[in-house]
Amino acid sequence: MKKIGILGAGQLGRMLALAGYPLELDFFFYDTTGTPSVGLGNVSSDTSANLENPDLQTFIDSVDVVSYEFEHLPLQLAQHIEQKNTLHPSSRSLDVCQDRAKEKALFDRLGIPTPSYRVIDTEQGLIKAVEELGLPVVVKTTTEGYDGKGQFVIRQLEQCQEAWHTIGSRTLIVEAFVNFTRELSIIAVRATDDNIEVYPLAENQHNDGILRYSTAPAPRVDDETASQARSYAKELIHELDHVGILTLELFETEKGLVANEMAPRVHNSGHWSIEGAPCSQFENHLRAITGLPLGCTQASRPTCMINIIGEKGDIQSLLELPYAHVHLYAKEERPGRKLGHVTVQADSYEELVWRVNNVASLLPGSPEFGGYSTP
Numbered sequence: 037m038k039k040i041g042i043l044g045a046g047q048l049g050r051m052l053a054l055a056g057y058p059l060e061l062d063f064f065f066y067d068t069t070g071t072p073s074v075g076l077g078n079v080s081s082d083t084s085a086n087l088e089n090p091d092l093q094t095f096i097d098s099v100d101v102v103s104y105e106f107e108h109l110p111l112q113l114a115q116h117i118e119q120k121n122t123l124h125p126s127s128r129s130l131d132v133c134q135d136r137a138k139e140k141a142l143f144d145r146l147g148i149p150t151p152s153y154r155v156i157d158t159e160q161g162l163i164k165a166v167e168e169l170g171l172p173v174v175v176k177t178t179t180e181g182y183d184g185k186g187q188f189v190i191r192q193l194e195q196c197q198e199a200w201h202t203i204g205s206r207t208l209i210v211e212a213f214v215n216f217t218r219e220l221s222i223i224a225v226r227a228t229d230d231n232i233e234v235y236p237l238a239e240n241q242h243n244d245g246i247l248r249y250s251t252a253p254a255p256r257v258d259d260e261t262a263s264q265a266r267s268y269a270k271e272l273i274h275e276l277d278h279v280g281i282l283t284l285e286l287f288e289t290e291k292g293l294v295a296n297e298m299a300p301r302v303h304n305s306g307h308w309s310i311e312g313a314p315c316s317q318f319e320n321h322l323r324a325i326t327g328l329p330l331g332c333t334q335a336s337r338p339t340c341m342i343n344i345i346g347e348k349g350d351i352q353s354l355l356e357l358p359y360a361h362v363h364l365y366a367k368e369e370r371p372g373r374k375l376g377h378v379t380v381q382a383d384s385y386e387e388l389v390w391r392v393n394n395v396a397s398l399l400p401g402s403p404e405f406g407g408y409s410t411p
């Protein structure tokens with residue numbers, strides 16, 4: 037039985053393990069946050085991420101391959117592990133994807149369109165960037181942001197000071213605000229032999245910076261957009277020599293696709309694939325890192341994933357819906373926290389909207405589902 041080591045011990049690790057048990061894989065999680073919620077497998081926790089910790093050595097020695105479900109990890113930890121065991125994806129993917137400035141530089145180098153940006157580390161630099169880029173802009177910390185945290189939208193020049201004092205005193209990236217028609221994401225998986233498979237584009241609805249609804253295949257995607265997205269994802273995963281899942285978040289604009297950010301791991305916008313594709317993103321990640329053949333990434337029919345955030349809601353009634361697949365992450369309720377998700381499928385997008393609205397009505401605090409605008 038192969039043992040998989042995972043850095044990070046949250047819901048993504050939990051779903052990796054749930055996908056791995058039928059393949060006779062076993063799991064050992066190494067948490068650096070102090071709040072592991074995975075609820076299965078072996079778990080070690082060390083918030084200091086001390087490289088001399090004997091538990092770390094035990095972790096490294098007892099697994100066949102190490103991966104990560106979380107990119108906000110000390111890079112030295114990944115590099116240390118890489119010297120002693122196999123790490124997939126490598127520390128290079130982690131290094132690039134945990135720093136928005138490095139990520140953007142890679143998009144630029146590969147000719148992948150991305151919003152105009154400046155990297156700054158003073159309040160003066162912020163003002164200058166705003167003057168050069170024009171308003172509005174989105175200011176983000178270069179590292180550690182997630183779920184829209186560490187971001188500030190500046191609409192008037194006077195807000196620079198407030199933005200700097202709220203998230204600044206460190207390196208920031210200032211991005212031109214994109215008037216997107218919608219948000220999309222694409223998930224690719226690459227095996228050690230450079231074989232690459234790509235899932236269909238997902239359409240994502242964020243509210244207050246947090247993903248709420250994700251639909252795959254994204255409706256109304258023309259062939260050119262689909263092939264453009266696929267080629268960006270393939271170029272990135274190949275260039276990084278990345279083994280496992282890589283996610284690319286995109287903005288769809290009137291002038292084409294613009295890359296927002298990447299994640300070197302399984303992604304919330306790929307949870308639909310558990311029910312919606314023959315081989316889920318979790319299973320494909322495990323297949324890639326253990327040298328098994330990659331599985332089929334096609335969507336069987338329109339599928340929507342609804343996040344359960346902050347409050348669990350009426351789970352009893354959700355379970356009574358014949359079309360709702362409920363996934364709970366064994367986490368305590370807390371505002372803004374991802375506690376689970378529900379997957380719904382249908383034979384048409386029209387029917388899917390109806391079903392998604394029924395699910396959302398049982399989840400308090402769910403923002404209105406925008407549905408799909410007709411062309």
Ligand SMILES: Nc1ncnc2c1ncn2[C@@H]1O[C@H](COP(=O)(O)OP(=O)(O)OP(=O)(O)O)[C@@H](O)[C@H]1O
Pocket residue numbers: 151174176181182183184185211212213214215219242245246247285296297
């Ligand atoms: N340049 C931009 N123009 C317009 N909207 C933006 C821009 N950058 C980010 N946003 C909005 O903010 C959301 C979160 O931004 P981003 O994906 O960069 O941050 P994040 O905190 O890493 O999010 P997550 O980890 O949830 O993907 C985006 O999905 C989008 O809705």
Ligand SMILES: [Mg+2]
Pocket residue numbers: 285296297
């Ligand atoms: Mg994002």
